[in-house]
Amino acid sequence: MDKKLFNKYSFDNANKTPGFGKVVGEQVKKQLKNPVWHYILFGIGVLFLLTLCINKVLPYSWYGGFVITAAYSISSIGFCLLMGYSGMASLGTGGFIGIGCYSIYYVMTLSGLPFFLGILVAIVIAVVIGVIVGFISLRIESIYLVILTLGLSEILRNVYVKLQNAIVIGKVEIFGHTLKSTETMYVIIPVLVIVMIITYNIISSPTGRAMLAMKNSTAAAQAMGISLLKYRLMAFIICTVFAAVSGSMIILRNGSETASNGVGAYALITSLNVLAAVIIGGYKSIWGAIFGTFVMYGLSSTILQRIELFANHPELITIVSGVLVIVVVMFYPGGLAQLLAGLKIKIKGLFKKMKEAKYGKDIG
Amino acid sequence: MAKISANKPSLMDKITKIFNNPQAKLISLRKKLQWVETEKQALPEIYESKKQRKLGAIKSGYDAKLSSAAFKACDKEEYATAAFNEKMQKYDVKAYMQHRAVNHALTKSIFAAIKKGEDYSAAVSKHDAAIQALKAKRARYEEKLLSEKAAFIKRNNTADDSEYVALKAKLQKEYDAIESSISEKYNVELEKKTAKLNAKIEKLNADIQAVKSTIPALKSLPENVLLSVKGLKMYFGGLKAVDDLTFDVKKGEIFGLIGPNGAGKTTVFNCITRFYNATGGDIYFENKAGEVVDMRDFKVHDVILQGISRTFQNVELVKEISVLENLLVACTREYQSNFWVHALGLPIVKKEEKLLKVKAMKILKFMGIENYASWLAMGLPYGILKKVEIARALMSNAKLIIMDEPAAGLNDSETAELTQTIRKIRDEFNVTILLVEHDMGLVMSVCDTVCAISFGKMLAIGTCEEIQKNKAVQEAYLGVEEDE
Numbered sequence: 001m002d003k004k005l006f007n008k009y010s011f012d013n014a015n016k017t018p019g020f021g022k023v024v025g026e027q028v029k030k031q032l033k034n035p036v037w038h039y040i041l042f043g044i045g046v047l048f049l050l051t052l053c054i055n056k057v058l059p060y061s062w063y064g065g066f067v068i069t070a071a072y073s074i075s076s077i078g079f080c081l082l083m084g085y086s087g088m089a090s091l092g093t094g095g096f097i098g099i100g101c102y103s104i105y106y107v108m109t110l111s112g113l114p115f116f117l118g119i120l121v122a123i124v125i126a127v128v129i130g131v132i133v134g135f136i137s138l139r140i141e142s143i144y145l146v147i148l149t150l151g152l153s154e155i156l157r158n159v160y161v162k163l164q165n166a167i168v169i170g171k172v173e174i175f176g177h178t179l180k181s182t183e184t185m186y187v188i189i190p191v192l193v194i195v196m197i198i199t200y201n202i203i204s205s206p207t208g209r210a211m212l213a214m215k216n217s218t219a220a221a222q223a224m225g226i227s228l229l230k231y232r233l234m235a236f237i238i239c240t241v242f243a244a245v246s247g248s249m250i251i252l253r254n255g256s257e258t259a260s261n262g263v264g265a266y267a268l269i270t271s272l273n274v275l276a277a278v279i280i281g282g283y284k285s286i287w288g289a290i291f292g293t294f295v296m297y298g299l300s301s302t303i304l305q306r307i308e309l310f311a312n313h314p315e316l317i318t319i320v321s322g323v324l325v326i327v328v329v330m331f332y333p334g335g336l337a338q339l340l341a342g343l344k345i346k347i348k349g350l351f352k353k354m355k356e357a358k359y360g361k362d363i364g
Numbered sequence: 365m366a367k368i369s370a371n372k373p374s375l376m377d378k379i380t381k382i383f384n385n386p387q388a389k390l391i392s393l394r395k396k397l398q399w400v401e402t403e404k405q406a407l408p409e410i411y412e413s414k415k416q417r418k419l420g421a422i423k424s425g426y427d428a429k430l431s432s433a434a435f436k437a438c439d440k441e442e443y444a445t446a447a448f449n450e451k452m453q454k455y456d457v458k459a460y461m462q463h464r465a466v467n468h469a470l471t472k473s474i475f476a477a478i479k480k481g482e483d484y485s486a487a488v489s490k491h492d493a494a495i496q497a498l499k500a501k502r503a504r505y506e507e508k509l510l511s512e513k514a515a516f517i518k519r520n521n522t523a524d525d526s527e528y529v530a531l532k533a534k535l536q537k538e539y540d541a542i543e544s545s546i547s548e549k550y551n552v553e554l555e556k557k558t559a560k561l562n563a564k565i566e567k568l569n570a571d572i573q574a575v576k577s578t579i580p581a582l583k584s585l586p587e588n589v590l591l592s593v594k595g596l597k598m599y600f601g602g603l604k605a606v607d608d609l610t611f612d613v614k615k616g617e618i619f620g621l622i623g624p625n626g627a628g629k630t631t632v633f634n635c636i637t638r639f640y641n642a643t644g645g646d647i648y649f650e651n652k653a654g655e656v657v658d659m660r661d662f663k664v665h666d667v668i669l670q671g672i673s674r675t676f677q678n679v680e681l682v683k684e685i686s687v688l689e690n691l692l693v694a695c696t697r698e699y700q701s702n703f704w705v706h707a708l709g710l711p712i713v714k715k716e717e718k719l720l721k722v723k724a725m726k727i728l729k730f731m732g733i734e735n736y737a738s739w740l741a742m743g744l745p746y747g748i749l750k751k752v753e754i755a756r757a758l759m760s761n762a763k764l765i766i767m768d769e770p771a772a773g774l775n776d777s778e779t780a781e782l783t784q785t786i787r788k789i790r791d792e793f794n795v796t797i798l799l800v801e802h803d804m805g806l807v808m809s810v811c812d813t814v815c816a817i818s819f820g821k822m823l824a825i826g827t828c829e830e831i832q833k834n835k836a837v838q839e840a841y842l843g844v845e846e847d848e
Contacts, residue, residue: 036709201709206717208706209689210696213682220680223637225668225697225760234703284684359461360468 036197043193046070050185065301067185069294070192071249072270076277076289077199078242084284085203086235087215088137089146091271095153096240098160098266099125100247101257105167115172119248126244130237137232150268157266160259168256181255188249195242196286202238211235273297276321280328282335291336296321386579387661390572391669394653397568398761399700404561406722411554415547422542426535430528437528440520444513455505459498466494572653585648585656590615590764590796591636596645598631598820605631607820609645613764613813618790618797620811622804622831624840628820629800630677633766636798637674638664652763669697671763675756677772679749683742687733687752690741691724692717694759724759730792731755731785747778754785758793765789767799771806779803783810808832816840 031037046066053063075093083089103122107113133152137145172179174187202208213221214231222228250265251257258264273296281292300317304310310317332339435443470491477484585592591613598606606628613619621629635642638659647659652671662670673694681690698720701713728734731751736744741752750770757765770786771779783806790797801807807814807828814831816823818840824831831837 197709198707202707205706205709205713206692206696206699206701207703209682209685209693212684213693213696216682216684217676217680219639220676221693222639222664223668223674223676224694224756225665226693227663227665358468359464360471 035200039193039196039200042196043189047185047189050189054182059302059306061305062302063182063185065298067188067253068250068301069290069298070185070188071246071253072274072277072297073246073290073293074192074195074249075243075246076274076281076293077195077286078239078246079274079278080281080283080286080289081199081202081211081242082235082239083278085208085211085215086232088232088235089142089275090133090149090236090239091146091268091275092133092149092153092156092240093243093274094266094268094270095156096126096129096243097247097250097270098156098259099129099240100244100249101167101251101265102160102163103244104248104251105164105169108169108172109167115174115252119245122244122248123241126240127237130240131233133240134229134233134236137236138229150271153266153268153271157259157268160266164259166256166258167251169251172252179252181253184253187252191245191249195245199286207231207234276325278335280321280324280335282337285335285337288335288337295324295336386575389575390579390653391666393568393572393575394669395697396700397565397572399698400561400564400568402698402723403719404558404565406719407554407557407561409722410718411550415550418546419543422539426539430531430535433528433531437523437525439523440517444516448509448513451509452506455502459502462498463495466491466498469494576655585650586612588614590650591798592646592648593632593636594646594648596632596635596647597643598628598635598640599643605820606635606642609817609820609822611815611822611825613796613798615650616790616794616796617812618786618799618810620807620814621798621800621817622802622807622814623817623823626819627817629817630768631820632817633674633768633798633800637667637672637766638662649764652761668694668760668762671761672766673757673760673762673764674766675753675768675770677768679746679753681741681749681752681756683740685741686738687741687744688721688724688728688737690752691727691756691759692720694756695720698760724755727755727758730758730788746773747775750774750778750782751785754789758789758795762795764796764798767797767801769800769802771801771803779806782806786810 049058050063050066052058053060053066075097079090079093100119100122103125104115104118107118107121108115129152133149136148140148172184179187203211210221210226211231211234213224213226214228218228221231247265254265257266259266274293277292277296278289279292280295281290282288299321300310300314304317304320305314310320328335328339332342334341470487473487473490474484477487589612593612594610596606596609597604609628609632621632623629631640634640636647636659642660648656649659649670649672651657652669657670659667659670682693685693699713699716701710701716706713725734725737728737731754733748733751733755736748736752741749744752750773754765754767754770757767767786771782774782786797786799787810789795799807799811811828813825814828815825816831816834816837823836823840824834826834
């Protein structure tokens, strides 16, 4: 008798076949393992949360914090790819963000063309800048490259000051619908999700592996047929394009930006903030980059400003983020992503310890 | 053997070379050809696994159909006993944890009593009582199950296997028919696909011949020679790291390059693989397509396309990804899909990876490390990492594998294994091996030809015995004997 034919022994006669619900549930479970669905669900969740903010179920002040975090996250993710996967760093993010802002301004306000065309123009200019920096990165490495991109960023900022110091964009129209300030999230969050999906695809593809090989050892990468020129260019182009897209999202959210005094979105402080965000979050994790950006840009307006101490002394907020960077670099070089992964292991260990306290050690 | 003229190309030549470069065309054509060949090799396994998956699904469907008849047919006594045993086993697993808890409580209370200097007999008797209670509980459960079992047997006391036999015969017939039809279908598909690929290969070969005819033949190497190094010079400023070195590597041999520390062995390697731009001299190599090329025409990342792959002295693997993915890194130039396809995550990328993974698993099996395929390269022992690196060098269908100190950091037994592995690689993959090594035992046992160099100059070349007897080599290694 073939015993395998019975799924499970039971004293009830029926050999139960799995029901419809179970089959569907298994399929859904299988699909949910794909990270692309995580990103899409994340986007839907954030949109839901923001709707609650607008309807004042949650505090309205959170809305701005979350949306600006999403806008800056795009450039953080690009930076993550550059630093965590290609092993290069740059301090030019601020300047690259400006490309997006000014493209939108010139295309929309001066030419009267639609908003999305502005993003396209921003991408084209960003590709050109990315190619330039990528070529430079072949000759110069590590800290010198950082200084060089810093200089490039300052050049770009001064160009912006000369072009038009303060820019203001008018009302944005998308498919004939005028976008209110509370509706910008319907543009920004989907763009963020698309960027997350593209980044995930790149890092899990042969291209991402080639970049990792290049980061680990340039000699071995070249011996394996990986052209440094191609992949460094690619990394810098992705980084600048994402920063430019991020810039156009920022100008869409804020409506105006200023280039003087180094306080705007394209000042040095932005480059440093994005660098800090990626270091805090974990330089090899998409979730980490978003979380780090939230710490740098969203934390103050959502949580810290509700605490009286920080509301009275806003300068303390900067100190908090500075201390965070120090603590993370000292104890969790992999960032908050590493902290969370470590937490998972620790919780498992805790359960094991609890079990041992009750039952004693397993002696087989 | 005619030497090519050393005329420097003019600027105009350089510009036309960029826009109309037959070499680049050849490279892209050969890339396509190699891909098609990889596809052809992996095809049977892919179809086999497809077939098995389909048949498995059909079989489990038939089993589900058969199960109710099988239940009617089976001996109820046997069935009920099996069910009873399984349930009791499950209960015992649960009861084990309760026993553990009771025992642990006893140990704790005994320790506490000893610390206080009290008598712990009360705790022991309490423990005994608890154990008795657990045993009684188990007995009660057993009794209940036995009564259930008896009721079950009484309820289904007939064993009628006529329906089962008939159904099984019918389904078996159906299954056999489906199996043969499916395997036939897959075989036909496989043949079709293979024929298609063969046609593609023929067409690509014709294209390659057409492009090749436009390029004048460079030169020819003497018969049986794969790599010819002539008068190689590499100067770093005033330092002559390699000075006028000449040697030939024959096809299918294991060639060893030895010399004291700082003799310039690794520099020679780096010149061949284009990491260094040689100051002077010629390096000719018969590439995968069987034509002789001047290695100085290629950039360092194009060397692998010509059929030279190398390993490194210190293991240079990507630590963050698995062993299997590390092997895939060596195939970066073989993918047909470009960046845009990767960024959009189209399914074609997964298909291509599947093909290459089949190839990678074959090589890992050959090296005897297929169990480590999904491990991260980060924490693996050094001996395994060395093997992974050799496996990675094998991934690109190279004709010449250059090993830079393959035995560095290995213990004696691992080195002995490496000797076998190197020979096996040479025989199985039809490659020539060029190695630099300090471990004289390995060199003398594995190499067919040995070349000894010192301070960038050749001392001697020949078989192992000749090198061992050579005076100059002995002096270089042991120093000059002075007469008192």
